[in-house]
Amino acid sequence: MSDASTGQKFENPVTVTIDGRAIVAEKGDMLLQVALDNGIEIPHYCYHPKLSIDGSCRMCQVKTGAPKLAIACNTPVVDGMEVDTQSEDVAKARRGVMELLLINHPLDCPICDQAGECYLQDYSYGYGREEARTASPRRKGLKRHPIGPRVVFDQERCILCRRCVRFTNEISKTDELAVFGAGDHSHIGTAPGAPLDNAYSVNTADICPVGALLSSDFHHKRRVWFLEETQSVCPSCSKGCNVKLGMFKNEIQRLVPRRNDDVNETWMCDHGRLNYAFAQDETRARDAVVRGEAANGSSPVVSTDDALKEASAKIRATIDAHGANAVGILGSGALTNEEQYHLAALARDAVGTSNLDVIVPTGEADGFLIQAEKVANARGAREMGVSPGESGKDVAGMLAAAAAGEIKLLYVIGSNALAEAVEADALQAAMDNVDTLIVQDTNVGPWADKATIVLPGQVWAEKDGTFTNHQGRVQRVRRAMSPTEGSYCDGGLFTRLGALLGGKDPAGARFDARATLAEISEKVSGYEGMSFERLGSLGVVLGEAAPASAPAETEEGSAPAEPA
Amino acid sequence: MTAEPAVVAPVLPAALRERIVAEFPKYPEKRAVLLSALHFVQDTFEGWIPQAVVPEVAALLGLKPIDVWEVIHFYAMFNSEPVGRCHLRVCTNLSCCLRGARGIMRRLEETLAVRPGEVTPDGNFSVGEVECLGSCGTAPVIQVNNERYREGLSEDDLPGLLDELRTRLAEQDAAKDEE
Numbered sequence: 001m002s003d004a005s006t007g008q009k010f011e012n013p014v015t016v017t018i019d020g021r022a023i024v025a026e027k028g029d030m031l032l033q034v035a036l037d038n039g040i041e042i043p044h045y046c047y048h049p050k051l052s053i054d055g056s057c058r059m060c061q062v063k064t065g066a067p068k069l070a071i072a073c074n075t076p077v078v079d080g081m082e083v084d085t086q087s088e089d090v091a092k093a094r095r096g097v098m099e100l101l102l103i104n105h106p107l108d109c110p111i112c113d114q115a116g117e118c119y120l121q122d123y124s125y126g127y128g129r130e131e132a133r134t135a136s137p138r139r140k141g142l143k144r145h146p147i148g149p150r151v152v153f154d155q156e157r158c159i160l161c162r163r164c165v166r167f168t169n170e171i172s173k174t175d176e177l178a179v180f181g182a183g184d185h186s187h188i189g190t191a192p193g194a195p196l197d198n199a200y201s202v203n204t205a206d207i208c209p210v211g212a213l214l215s216s217d218f219h220h221k222r223r224v225w226f227l228e229e230t231q232s233v234c235p236s237c238s239k240g241c242n243v244k245l246g247m248f249k250n251e252i253q254r255l256v257p258r259r260n261d262d263v264n265e266t267w268m269c270d271h272g273r274l275n276y277a278f279a280q281d282e283t284r285a286r287d288a289v290v291r292g293e294a295a296n297g298s299s300p301v302v303s304t305d306d307a308l309k310e311a312s313a314k315i316r317a318t319i320d321a322h323g324a325n326a327v328g329i330l331g332s333g334a335l336t337n338e339e340q341y342h343l344a345a346l347a348r349d350a351v352g353t354s355n356l357d358v359i360v361p362t363g364e365a366d367g368f369l370i371q372a373e374k375v376a377n378a379r380g381a382r383e384m385g386v387s388p389g390e391s392g393k394d395v396a397g398m399l400a401a402a403a404a405g406e407i408k409l410l411y412v413i414g415s416n417a418l419a420e421a422v423e424a425d426a427l428q429a430a431m432d433n434v435d436t437l438i439v440q441d442t443n444v445g446p447w448a449d450k451a452t453i454v455l456p457g458q459v460w461a462e463k464d465g466t467f468t469n470h471q472g473r474v475q476r477v478r479r480a481m482s483p484t485e486g487s488y489c490d491g492g493l494f495t496r497l498g499a500l501l502g503g504k505d506p507a508g509a510r511f512d513a514r515a516t517l518a519e520i521s522e523k524v525s526g527y528e529g530m531s532f533e534r535l536g537s538l539g540v541v542l543g544e545a546a547p548a549s550a551p552a553e554t555e556e557g558s559a560p561a562e563p564a
Numbered sequence: 565m566t567a568e569p570a571v572v573a574p575v576l577p578a579a580l581r582e583r584i585v586a587e588f589p590k591y592p593e594k595r596a597v598l599l600s601a602l603h604f605v606q607d608t609f610e611g612w613i614p615q616a617v618v619p620e621v622a623a624l625l626g627l628k629p630i631d632v633w634e635v636i637h638f639y640a641m642f643n644s645e646p647v648g649r650c651h652l653r654v655c656t657n658l659s660c661c662l663r664g665a666r667g668i669m670r671r672l673e674e675t676l677a678v679r680p681g682e683v684t685p686d687g688n689f690s691v692g693e694v695e696c697l698g699s700c701g702t703a704p705v706i707q708v709n710n711e712r713y714r715e716g717l718s719e720d721d722l723p724g725l726l727d728e729l730r731t732r733l734a735e736q737d738a739a740k741d742e743e
Binding site for chain 1: 615618629630631633634637638639640654695
């Protein structure tokens, strides 16, 4: 799609005229998609660019010169075709379709989550009748029915476009949904004992053009028009699915996928979509902590600046007593490239240790979107230099060295991820023997509770920066949440700690993501030409950003609007 | 991805399985045998299709279970719930309704004291509404099991129809007792 709207070449170009506008398109492409690619809106329900053509809703009828109106979704363009999407007979046909779709629709928009992003509402504006012509009671059906563990079904609202059926057939390939019954009794359903339960099930709620299938997680949570949406990337694995974060009063209400044909098409997995509570629940680490003799009276809670000073002192003392390689730094794959860059600099220049590596919890991959690396930016971490230096130790090596007493101080960024990534026994042995444990984490956990020093980190939703996905596509992460006042992002903690270790004033060591990316673009191979503007909304593959004169994409990207 | 059908112990009797397989040569592809197969299943299982046989029928015909369910629910002649020995399908499409099908349906429900989806306590009768049976010219129409249509009915014809069916069931029971 992104190619189709940016001055592309066609193998068999044909010229069609839509509402008097001459448009060049590929021969055989479907008229509806050609119109949408060129910014001409033709109302539709059943058509979806990533699913097979159904042709069942009849909403996209247009005049093509054929004796009857044609459905644009299934009409291939041919040279010289003249199309009228606005004439009175087209409008009349659409009004007819709308009237039939609404005959049994409950019109319970005031309590429907879809309200505000509903195609039935939108098109009613253009083609709906003011009053019904029938007095018959509306058909009754299942309401608030859990059709699967993560999707709620409202049978009365369904218009039988079959998008969800095609999704489970063609995309998730799990075949849970089908149209049951015939005629007036047709309805979407599942086979007995086989609910809608697959790793991608909530996408059916995204593509449902009405309020029939809804995300259980978002059900009756917030009116969509109160959401502030920020374009970002999912943090739950190295795929980097493009998402929008729907925010309300500084809290994430939902994640929805955002179209990027080179990454996630227009889908995301249920796990990634629903894995956001950690960003805002009571497990967030908000306080800096210093335990032991340096503790401030009875409460171990200190200012982050004081905790950084203590961390710097402990690291300095360890280096002085045992050498720099008595310090081991376990980095996080959840940090942005810009933060990773400063972590690598901190380890290499300020501490001088070669014991540096990135923690990468792994799990199942499914060959579609779900990747084995369960953090977003493991690749970026390695490319920024968060990897063992010369004769330095990796994660397992550092834990073994700590258990053996060679490493005296462990600086763990992401202790919960570490517990996920390594054997519990190896971790326990390391922690039992290490003199000083510094934990920097977004969330509390068993190791943060035991650490000498805790530095609260920030989650991806609080940051501006970039992630590099498993394919080497560098993508923008945008701040959607305001961080706790006075807290520093992980990059800010690294720059300040680096300054303290170098005997400088940490107040002068502010972290600047934009400036850091500029530095990365000069120093890290493959990142030439990368900038926030160059990455736009869809990201750029490593090595493809230079020359810097390439045209910048717009913030909105080129993907057409999709029914939510 | 999940939702693989659970492995179930075979419930298709060997004779039924053979009867389905024997149909294969009559059709260009196996999936086309589905309607016949479902009729055979209903013959074997007292007029309805138990849930447990669906994955097996699907596997036999190279289909997914959901495809079979879709067909079972599309056609009024297939029952996914137990039915009476005499299952009365009342056409409630437009022509039949204009000629009194609603009244017939109501009378049957009252007389037999069953609602659609229920079976009389003796197991003899069940009723259901169906879409057009294709006999609008002789509306209203009832079909009992797979027999020929009862056409041009009125509510007054119902006691006679039910008597006829009760007599037949009694004769069947008597014949069974003699065996």
